[in-house]
Amino acid sequence: MLSLTTQDVKMGQTLADKQAVISALAEWLEQDGNVAAGYADGMLAREAQTATYLGQGIAIPHGTQECRHLVKQTGIKALHLPDGVDWGDGEKAYLVLGIAAGSDEHLELLRRLARALSRDDLAEQVRRAESRQDILRLLQGEEESSQAPVLGWRREWMRTGVEATSLAALQRAACELLNADDTERQALQASSLHLGQGWWLSQAPASGEPRAALVTTTGFEHSGQPVRALLALAVNGNGHRPLLAQLADWLLADKGQALAAMADSTALHTALARGPHAPGEDGLADNQRLVVVRNHQGLHARPGAMMVQIAKQFEADIRVRNLDGDGHDVNGKSLMKLIGLGVRPGHQLLLTAEGPDAAAALEQLVTAINEGLGEDVMPVAAGPTLVHQVQDIAPDTEMRGVGASPGTAIGPLFVEVPVHFDYPDTACDAGAEQRRLKAALAQADTDLAAAAEATHEPQARDILSMHRELLGDPALAEGAQARLQRGASAPAAWWSEIDSAATRQAASPNAMLAERAADIRDIGRRVMAILCDTPLPQTPNAPYIWVAEDIGPSDVVNMNAELVLGLVTAGGGPSSHSAILARSLGIPALVAMGGAVMGLKSGTQAILNGDAGTLHVAPTNRVLEQAKARQAQERQLAEQAWEHRNQAAVTTDGHRLEVGANLGDTAKTAAAVESGAEGVGLLRTEFVFMGRSQAPDLAQQQAEYDKAFTVLNGRPLVARTLDVGGDKPLPYWPVPKEDNPFLGVRGIRLCMQQPELLETQLRALLTAAGDRPLRIMFPMVADWSEWRFAKEMFERVQAEVQAADVQLGIMVEVPSAALNAQLFAQDADFFSIGTNDLTQYTLAADRGNGELAALSDGLHPAVLRLIAMTVEAAHAQGKWVGVCGELGADPQALPLLLGLGVDEVSVSPGRVPLVKARVRECSLARCKDLAAKALRARDAQTVRALTGEIQ
Incomplete structure (x- = not known):
């Protein structure tokens, strides 16, 4: 970066006029090899076009665009003129900087110069300067981070085209925007400084939060100078410096008049954030890109993490600015900084990259952001208003929420009131506070690492690893450090950073955003407990149902699963990390119960039904006893099911149903076999491709698949080929952003675009199988051409x-596959019905949308008819049909699946014994009668009522 040195300053100069000053500067620049002869003419031509007086006794003459070819090397020379030189319009220049620039190297120096202009007595200090060091010191400005948070442009504090005929009237308009109090108003109206090109500055100490208002007008004169716009600042410290620097960019580019003429506040806001320096209509430099965040959740932890991962692959320094936010640049390799931008749907990001691979970095980042960074679209209602005051609840009250993990829990409630951390806001020893925070962060990281090591749940390890990444985010340390330097205590500095990021996310009506806020606060509380030496709430020593506003993922990992009967949260959603972990641990859970649940009293007896989504509070003795009897019976049946888990699932009239296990990776193959699974009915092979910077090679894939074959010991393995794209992209496999990824390029469609990946996977599966039974199925097949593409590739490799x-099969996940099952059955060896997707595509109801939970039911007659159609077509050709969706584990659905003729179901390993036991209770004949009635039913509720006939 170019800097002004003492060798570039001449003190105590006496020159007759502006032309003499410019000639002297041009001659000096030429002598030092910065410019060729003739540059003085260009500087004078610029002066004729527009005055280069900057304000506060400082002028910055420079050449025109046409004379840039005369610049040999960028340079700046400064002449100190204690007597002043008339620079036109009644302004006197005491310091004149001659600039020779063939690029934009000089702009950072000029930005710092612009920050110095806000000093009320700068002109006098410049005039009275006695040494070159004095000049440099005056031009440096103060450090931005030393006193106050950075202030950004806000569109609501801008107004264009204000009708005014005096500067006082314009100042009053600015005060209204700022909602200034009497003290601020008086100070602002008493302050006026002409920055140049019709731009004026009024500045006053802020009584409260710092603010910045910007108003433009059609134009008039004040004290002989034009008035086109006013920047009014109510500030403390120097957090407003970046605003002055951005405005100075426009003035230094001689575009102040154009900026003041912007048509509306949106255009003005965007222009200030982008800057004036770059060529082209979009106002962007070669090392900048503008991209709109179009996913419905904005930029929060999940897509932010993917963006950081991409940015970290490049050497270039990457800066990100939210043009619809506060206009600050942040480090694109910092997750917390990105979250702190508060990016909402439709916001514009300005990406800037500096470094040898800047162009490649920008291209990949823009592509990834346009794709949505892997974020799913799920608009939901706003979160609940939480209540912490204990209220009287009528006995025998049933409260409804969203079932997040199935099962029944009976026991006393433990209502966790959020812990209050007591700490001072300020501290006198910033160094000691920094060491204290560093130690707490290290301790928290050690605790998280130990928890990850101790857990046997792969999902829990992944979540805790993500928490450690957040904990080590440099943005947290940077932000806390800035607050510590301003006198904040370690807890105050830390929590401010945590709260800033989490609050932005929790405020969104999008459930995914709110759920990631819980992760941020989770790590925040962990560190706060260490800093404040305050233990987190102690849970009871006896079994209980845990009720909380949010239950952090690390809380779930560390809790005593033998004592926790169930989980209930006021907020959250079924896709939150705590809900995912609850399901993996087999703990019944309810979410989105609303704020009223926090008004319950600890110790109150309750019945949690994770299947029905209800919490029965203070039940009568009769209801409680009935529930206990039912639960005892369920436990007994579960124990019996486990004892007979290795027996076949055969109905009372001799019909056998094969029961396999759904696996998300090969690590749980042994657990599946131990649970009685007769094979793997669905191996989601995406796990081999996730968490990598590039696609796994043949050897890596073969090694993973071989692990499963070895443990299965002759049992069949049904592998679903790679099912990514759209809502589940891979970082090294970019795809265009789609408005509806569930209806986009995913599954087999994406593999058709990258056939080499599918071919390698097929080769790995077949090679690993050898003479062991392998069943391969292709996801999202909707058309005959997709099936033929996949089968022909398989035949070449085989x-x-x-x-x-x-055997080679098709996943029936879209209605077209079921409707054309008769055609597909002539060529495929089997069908596997993915009821989760089939239900959402049939009913046009997003399976992840809690508001549509009642509609999105796999027992809807329309879904059942498609299943029946698929089975009939397959059996006519002697082919078998499996179900690998969650419907196979539904006790009410299982008799229907039997009656419809399904040959195999695949469920989570923990549900295998119960499913097999349920089959042994059924009569195939009665199941067929039930299925016939269900196919004639009007809705899912009617079907579920019918299933009561099979007990």
Whole structure:
């Protein structure tokens, strides 16, 4: 970066006029090899076009665009003129900086110069300067981070085209925007400084929060100078410096008049944030890109983490600015800084990259952001208003929420009131506070690492690893450090950073955003407990149902699962990390109960039904006893099911149903076999491709698949080929952003665009299988051409590998596959019905939208008819049909699936014994009668009522 040195300053100069000053500067620049002869003419031509007086006794003459070819090397020379030189319009210049710039190297120096202009007595100090060091010191300005938070442009504090005929009237308009009090108003109206080109500055100490208002007008004169716009600042410290720097960019580019003429506040806001320096209509430099965040959740932890991962792959320094936010640049490799931008749907991001691979970095980042950074679209209602005051609840009250994990829990409630951390806001020893915070962060990281090491749940390890990444985010340390330097205590500095990021996310009506806010606050509380030496709430020593506003993922990982009967949260959603962990641990859970649940009294007896989504509070003795009897019976049945888990699932009249296990990776294959699974009915092979910077090679994939075959010991493995894209992108496999990824390029469609990945996966599966039974199925097949593409590729690879026992099938997930099942059955070896997707596509109801939970029911007659159609077509060709969706584990659905003729179901390993036991209770004949009635039913509720006939 170019800097002004003492060798570039001449003190105590006496020159006759502006032309003499410019000639002297041009001659000096030429002598030092900065410019060629003739540059003085260009500087004088610029002066004829527009005055280069900047304000506060400082002028910055420079050449025109046409004379840039004369610049040999960027340079700046300064002449100190204690007697002053008339610079036109009644202004006197005491310091004149001659600039020779063939690029934008000089702009950072000029930005710092602009920050110095806000000093009320700068002109006098410049005039009276006695040494070159004095000049440099005066031009440096103060450090931005030393006193106050950075202030940004806000569109609501801008107004264009204000009708005014005096500067006082314009100042009054600015005061109204700022909602200034009497003290601020008087100070602002007493302050006026002409910055140049019709721009004026009024500045006053802020009584409260710092603010910045910007108003433009059609134009008039004040004290012989034009008035086109006013920047009014109510500030303390120097957090407003970046605003002055951005405004100075426009003035230094001689575009102040154009900026003041912007048509509306939106255009003005965007222009200030982008800057005036770059060529082209979009106002962007070669190292900048503008991109709109179009996913419905904005930029929060999940997509932010993917963006950081991409940015970290490049050496370039990457800065990100939210043009619809406060206009600050942040480090694009910092997750917390990105979250802190508060990016909402439709916001514009300005990406700037500096470094050898800047162009590649920008291209990949823009592509990834346009794709949505892997974020799913799920608009939901706003979160509940939380209540902490205990209220009287009528006995025998049933409260409704959203079931997040199935099962029944009976026991006393433990209502966790949020812990209050007591700490001072300020401290006198910033160094000691910094060491204290560093130690707390290290301790928290150690605790998280230990928890991750101790857990046996892969999902829990992944979540805790993400928490450690957040904890180590440099943005947290940077932000806390700035607050510590301003006198904040370690807890106050830390919590301010946590609260800033979490609050932005929790305020969104999008559930995904709110759920990630829980992760941020979770790590925040962990560190606060260490800093404040305040233990987090102690849970009871006896079994209980845990009720809280939010239950952090680390809380779930660390809790005593033997004592926690169930989980209930006022907020959150079924896709939150705590809900995911509850399901993996087999703990019944309810979410989105609303604020009233926090008014319950600890110790109150309750019945939690994770299947029905209800919490029965203070039940009568009769209801309680009935529930206990039902629960005892369920436990007994579960124990019996486990004892007989290795027995076949055969109905009372001799019909056998195969029961397999759904696996998200090969690590749980042994657990699946131990639970009685007769094979793997669905291996989601995406796990091999996730968490990598590039696609796994043949050897890596083969090694993973071989692990499962070895443990299965002759049992069949049904592998679903790579199912990513749209809502589940891979960082190294970019795809265009889609308005509706569930209806976009995913599954087999995406593999058709990258056939080499599918071919490698097929080769790995077949090679790993050898003579062991392998069933391969392709996801999202909707059209005959997709099936033929996949099968022809399989046949080419199989001809080379020649695995001994292989079948090829289709996943029935979209209605077209079921409707054309008769055609597909002639060519495929089997069908596997993914009821989760089939239900959402049939009913046009997002399966992740809690508001549509009642509609999105796999027992809807329309879904059942598609299943029946698929089975009928397959059996006509002697082919088998499986169900790998969650419907297979639904006790009410299982008899229907049997009656419809399904040959196999695949469920989570923990549900295998119960499913097999349920089959043994059924009569196939009665199940067929039930299925026939269900196919004639009007809705899912009617079907579920019918299932009561099969007990």
